[in-house]
Amino acid sequence: MSIISLTTSLGFAAIEPPQATLPNEQSTIENNKNLIRLSLAKQALAGLKTRPLVGSRYQTELQASANVIDIQPLLNLREQYFAAQIEAQSASTAITLSQKAITRTQELYRNGVNSHRQLQEQQMTHNALQARLAINQYRLQSINNILTVNWGDRLSEWAKANNNVEFQNFINGQQALLLVSLPAGNTLPKGSIHITVDPNSERQNPQTADFVASAPQGSESSQGETYFFKAPRAKLRTGMRLSAWIAKQNKTLTGFNIPTAALVWHAGLATIYVKTAPEYFQRFSLINYYPIDSGYFVAEPLPINTEVVVSGVQILLSHEFRTLIPAEDNDGDD
Known part of the structure; x- marks a missing residue:
């Protein structure tokens, strides 16, 4: 039996109840046309289930990529x-030894043991070693500049350290490095040490990523600020695009948490049904709602001390608008 035929056979009545029994809260649809009356017996037959609306708080988030x-x-x-560093250290050691050799050669020359030519050759070798050291010091500085320009100070320092634990975690695959791009005109909220990310844009099972540093690199997908974060490698792969959610520190909303099953779509709007009285259900179109781990946070002035429908929502919606469906679309099942 289809949902449409089920709603017809149940004999739902989308009527306006007597004024004395109407809930105090008014809906956004005129004339209370979104009120449905259904007896307790028919609610059980339709398999309707509800859950109390519980007040909650929500810290708003900035979505990024x-x-x-x-x-x-x-x-x-x-x-x-490291190669340039080793070369520079080698040249420095060689210069120290060369200077000692020059001192000995000078002493031997003064005593008539060595010739002036030998002293000159020793000095030339020493000068060549100094030039070699200067070249490698220049290479070191050049590489250091490239590191800083492309990767920033913190990652550069991690990379240049021999046994930095944080950098070793990248090398051994325990951590992945993320480039987080904010929408244009936004900045990272102060104190944003942790954010959440997910490769499938699913807010229910996100991973936590930790702040590393501001990133000098830009992003092709956004003109906003960029930051480096690190996250457990797990299922993350190089090149993956992720959704990121960043808590806004100074903006907390009050409202209600609802499960995913409570929400349906109607006319392009997220919609829920609230049980406002034992036999009455009222439809609400949501504007301010946010995905959370357990479903959605709704920042709407919903009726207090009521229940949200979590099973049978589509049946209620189909019944309310069944008059818009041509009669020939019914399958005729009892």
């Missing part, structure tokens, strides 16, 4: 930095 960054370019720069 994120990408799992390929850190191979950073690893390449790190390798170049």
Whole structure:
């Protein structure tokens, strides 16, 4: 039996109840046409289930985008930095030894043991080592500048350290580096140490990501500010695009939490039914609602001390608007 035929066979009556029994709250639809009366017996037959509306608070969020960054370019720069560092250290050690050799050669020259030519050759070797050191110091500074320009101070310092635990977590695959891009005109709320991300834009099971630093890199997907965050690698893969949610620190809303099953769509609007009296249900179109782990937070002035329908919502909606469906669409089932 279809939903349409079920609502017809139940004999629902979309009527306006006597004024004395109307709930005090008024709906957004004129003349209370979104009120449905249904006896307790028929509610049971339709399988309607409700849940008390419980007041709640919600911290508003800024939605952003994120990408799992390929850190191979950073690893390449790190390798170049260490190679230049080793070369510079080697040159510095060689210069120290060369200076000692020059001192000995000078002493031998003064005593007539070595020739002036030997002293000159020793000095030339020393000068070549100093030039080698200068070149490697320049390379070190150049690589350091590239690191800072492309990756910022903090990631650069992590990369240049031999045994930085945070950076090792990127190398061994425990952590993924994220580039979070805010919508244009927004800035990261103060104190945003943790945010939530998800590759499927699902708010129910997000991952937590931790702040690393402001990012000097821009994003192709947004003209807003960018930041580096880190998150457990788990199912994240390099190149993935993620949705990110960032709590706004100074904006808390009051309202109600409703389960996912309570919400249906009608005329492009999120819709719920509230049981305002034992036999009366009222439809509300939602404007201010936000996905949360358990369903949705609704920042609407819903009737207090009432219940939201969590099962059979589509039946109520179909019945209320059954007059808009041509009679030939009914399947004729009893």
